[in-house]
Amino acid sequence: MTKTELATTTPQKEMLTIRPPKGWISLNLRDLWLYRELITFLTWRDILILYKQTLLGASWAVINPIVNMLVLEFIFGNLAQMDTGGIPGPIFRYTALLPWMLFSKALSSSGRSMLTNRGLITKIYFPRLVIPLSSVLSGVVDFGISFLVMIGMMIYYKVTLTWAILVMPLLVVMTLIVALGVGLWLSALNVLYRDVGYILPMMTQLWLFLSPVGYSSASIPENLQLLYALNPMTGVIEAFRWAMLGDATATLGLQVVISAVVALIVLVSGLYFFRRMERTFADMI
Amino acid sequence: MTIAVHVENLGKRYKIGTAPQSRGNYNTLRDTIANTFSRQKRLEAKKPDNIIWAVKDISFDVEQGQVLGIIGHNGAGKSTLLKLLSRVVEPTEGMMQLRGRVGSLLEVGTGFHPELTGRENLYLNGAILGMHRAEIDRKFDEIVAFSEVEKFIDTPVKRYSSGMYLRLAFAVAAHLEPEILVVDEVLAVGDAEFQRKCIGKMNDVAEAGRTVLFVSHNMSAVLRLTDESIVLEKGKMIMRAPSAEAVDYYLSAGHARAGEKIWDEADIPVTAAPFSPRAIRIVDNRGNVVETIRSTEEFTLEFEYQLDQPITGLRIGIYLYSARGEPVFTSFDTDDPKMFNTHTERKAGQYISRCVIPPDMLNTGRYTLGVNASSYRIRRYFAEERTLEFNVDPAGAPGMHWSEPRIGTIRPRLDWKIEKVD
Numbered sequence: 001m002t003k004t005e006l007a008t009t010t011p012q013k014e015m016l017t018i019r020p021p022k023g024w025i026s027l028n029l030r031d032l033w034l035y036r037e038l039i040t041f042l043t044w045r046d047i048l049i050l051y052k053q054t055l056l057g058a059s060w061a062v063i064n065p066i067v068n069m070l071v072l073e074f075i076f077g078n079l080a081q082m083d084t085g086g087i088p089g090p091i092f093r094y095t096a097l098l099p100w101m102l103f104s105k106a107l108s109s110s111g112r113s114m115l116t117n118r119g120l121i122t123k124i125y126f127p128r129l130v131i132p133l134s135s136v137l138s139g140v141v142d143f144g145i146s147f148l149v150m151i152g153m154m155i156y157y158k159v160t161l162t163w164a165i166l167v168m169p170l171l172v173v174m175t176l177i178v179a180l181g182v183g184l185w186l187s188a189l190n191v192l193y194r195d196v197g198y199i200l201p202m203m204t205q206l207w208l209f210l211s212p213v214g215y216s217s218a219s220i221p222e223n224l225q226l227l228y229a230l231n232p233m234t235g236v237i238e239a240f241r242w243a244m245l246g247d248a249t250a251t252l253g254l255q256v257v258i259s260a261v262v263a264l265i266v267l268v269s270g271l272y273f274f275r276r277m278e279r280t281f282a283d284m285i
Numbered sequence: 286m287t288i289a290v291h292v293e294n295l296g297k298r299y300k301i302g303t304a305p306q307s308r309g310n311y312n313t314l315r316d317t318i319a320n321t322f323s324r325q326k327r328l329e330a331k332k333p334d335n336i337i338w339a340v341k342d343i344s345f346d347v348e349q350g351q352v353l354g355i356i357g358h359n360g361a362g363k364s365t366l367l368k369l370l371s372r373v374v375e376p377t378e379g380m381m382q383l384r385g386r387v388g389s390l391l392e393v394g395t396g397f398h399p400e401l402t403g404r405e406n407l408y409l410n411g412a413i414l415g416m417h418r419a420e421i422d423r424k425f426d427e428i429v430a431f432s433e434v435e436k437f438i439d440t441p442v443k444r445y446s447s448g449m450y451l452r453l454a455f456a457v458a459a460h461l462e463p464e465i466l467v468v469d470e471v472l473a474v475g476d477a478e479f480q481r482k483c484i485g486k487m488n489d490v491a492e493a494g495r496t497v498l499f500v501s502h503n504m505s506a507v508l509r510l511t512d513e514s515i516v517l518e519k520g521k522m523i524m525r526a527p528s529a530e531a532v533d534y535y536l537s538a539g540h541a542r543a544g545e546k547i548w549d550e551a552d553i554p555v556t557a558a559p560f561s562p563r564a565i566r567i568v569d570n571r572g573n574v575v576e577t578i579r580s581t582e583e584f585t586l587e588f589e590y591q592l593d594q595p596i597t598g599l600r601i602g603i604y605l606y607s608a609r610g611e612p613v614f615t616s617f618d619t620d621d622p623k624m625f626n627t628h629t630e631r632k633a634g635q636y637i638s639r640c641v642i643p644p645d646m647l648n649t650g651r652y653t654l655g656v657n658a659s660s661y662r663i664r665r666y667f668a669e670e671r672t673l674e675f676n677v678d679p680a681g682a683p684g685m686h687w688s689e690p691r692i693g694t695i696r697p698r699l700d701w702k703i704e705k706v707d
Contacts, residue, residue, distance in 0.1 A: 008328050015383070016382065018380065020377055037418055041413070052441075122373065123395045125387075279374075283374060
């Protein structure tokens with residue numbers, strides 16, 4: 001937002017010019033690049049403090065998805081008897097939970113990130129984007145740990161790997177993009193309205209049931225499929241299942257394309273909204 | 286000479302009511318989103334009665350290697366100016382140019398996480414302050430040595446004593462080596478040793494040809510450390526002059542309208558009746574209401590109040606606290622038995638209780654005044670713990686020829702004799 005420009009070759013240090021932001025401002029991603037080390041450090045901090053002073057430490061990253069899987073298995077498998085396309089229920093749901101939990105953790109930590117880091121924001125300059133960005137990234141560690149269980153389950157259920165698994169890292173990135181996009185909106189709003197703190201858990205809860213985590217998107221009626229795909233997590237989760245288990249729904253290609261477009265729209269609008277609100281952060285927080 | 290800081294017509298406007306307690310122009314989430322994207326609504330929000338200029342029309346240049354003092358009373362805009370210079374907030378108008386990295390001793394310990402070890406915090410804090418990893422690696426040993434916490438470097442900082450914590454935090458900040466260093470009131474926090482380190486660091490920085498912007502209420506520190514100062518008043522820069530002149534102007538009468546508190550009817554608790562406070566003020570020996578007094582001059586505390594009914598045994602008390610909240614003294618207007626006997630009952634009407642604080646009593650620093658109106662063992666009518674704050678400036682105080690901070694709340698001028706005994 002602040003227009004920063006560097007005067008042409010001064011002998012010693014460059015002169016940094018700061019003017020009031022005018023109109024629609026650039027995203028100033030260059031500044032973000034200059035501060036890339038800070039992103040690393042803040043991510044690293046969030047990872048380090050994640051399981052400090054907990055009894056079970058990093059095993060929470062395993063317990064959490066397993067408990068979630070059991071709950072979904074009970075609701076959608078035992079009670080609702082949803083069709084999983086022949087895939088055993090536990091691995092069908094655990095696979096979906098991997099990107100889902102990465103998403104929900106990244107979303108809730110980035111949504112709150114501006115408040116948890118208010119001490120930094122009111123005292124020091126750095127591109128504020130660093131904060132939601134690093135809080136999204138720190139979720140990857142949990143994902144890695146939960147993934148180990150996935151490997152165990154794949155061996156147990158004798159899943160044969162396909163080349164599709166190579167797409168998996170891309171899907172992780174896409175998950176993070178969706179989380180960052182929504183997180184940017186929420187974190188900027190959270191500076192003004194603490195309501196966001198209450199909306200977040202409710203929103204993730206609802207979102208979980210609107211995503212094909214406990215069930216397959218094939219269970220959604222034909223005429224709602226397009227609407228359903230507008231949820232960017234639909235494409236991500238279905239593609240993730242395909243990458244890991246080789247099971248593709250009929251509409252997978254379309255779902256992924258729609259999800260990707262929605263994800264990009266959310267990200268870009270989130271970036272602009274965040275940058276737009278950024279100038280008031282230190283005054284309002 | 287090279288210009289290190291160039292500030293031109295800089296202004297920062299705040300909307301009144303953007304503070305969390307009142308939502309001001311934004312009533313709902315929906316309005317906010319709409320206003321953000323609608324130019325017309327945005328302009329409407331800028332109606333003159335809703336805005337306040339924290340600083341306006343500030344222009345100055347600082348040469349590389351210069352130490353510039355920034356002085357002004359509370360609310361004059363010093364903090365806002367520093368926030369602008371350190372880029373925490375963005376200007377509303379004008380422009381500024383900065384050559385090189387801006388560091389600030391204000392940020393000591395910012396971003397420290399209690400669960401992380403000293404080593405982890407050192408890296409994290411360094412990165413937050415803008416150091417690169419390689420730079421921190423290179424300076425690591427030096428920083429740890431400076432902080433004197435070698436043995437505990439792998440202990441979480443939540444187990445540190447506050448002294449260790451502060452030393453480590455300061456060590457990181459001190460090794461940032463910014464081209465422009467901003468120092469704000471650090472001299473008000475920390476112990477004497479820490480203050481000495483801060484001053485020493487500032488001198489080093491200035492001698493190394495870096496630029497220092499020094500904001501302080503401590504006029505003797507300003508005089509000692511800076512050659513030139515700017516004076517801010519109500520957000521405007523009203524003077525730039527050699528520090529001696531600027532300090533004199535700042536301390537002189539008429540420019541310190543703070544130093545007084547007047548109670549509105551609405552502020553007075555109903556339980557105080559029939560007593561109602563009117564005003565309390567600090568008056569210097571020239572009869573001006575001031576916020577900063579010289580320790581070498583006497584000054585008067587005045588408390589104005591009204592009684593709607595006669596009160597028996599009323600006593601007006603003042604409580605003086607240091608900046609750290611330690612009590613300095615308590616005194617009542619009927620402490621003197623003679624006064625006590627002649628003022629057994631005060632009739633309804635307006636009163637002023639005043640007392641004179643003798644010269645050479647208080648040490649440099651900031652003090653808080655509390656008031657109390659009570660009848661002993663009968664009733665407390667009114668009490669307010671933090672009513673008024675004021676500063677004591679030590680210019681001319683005993684021992685000022687040594688530039689070290691002096692420990693203690695009082696700074697008496699004692700009658701020393703030196704006798705040769707053999």
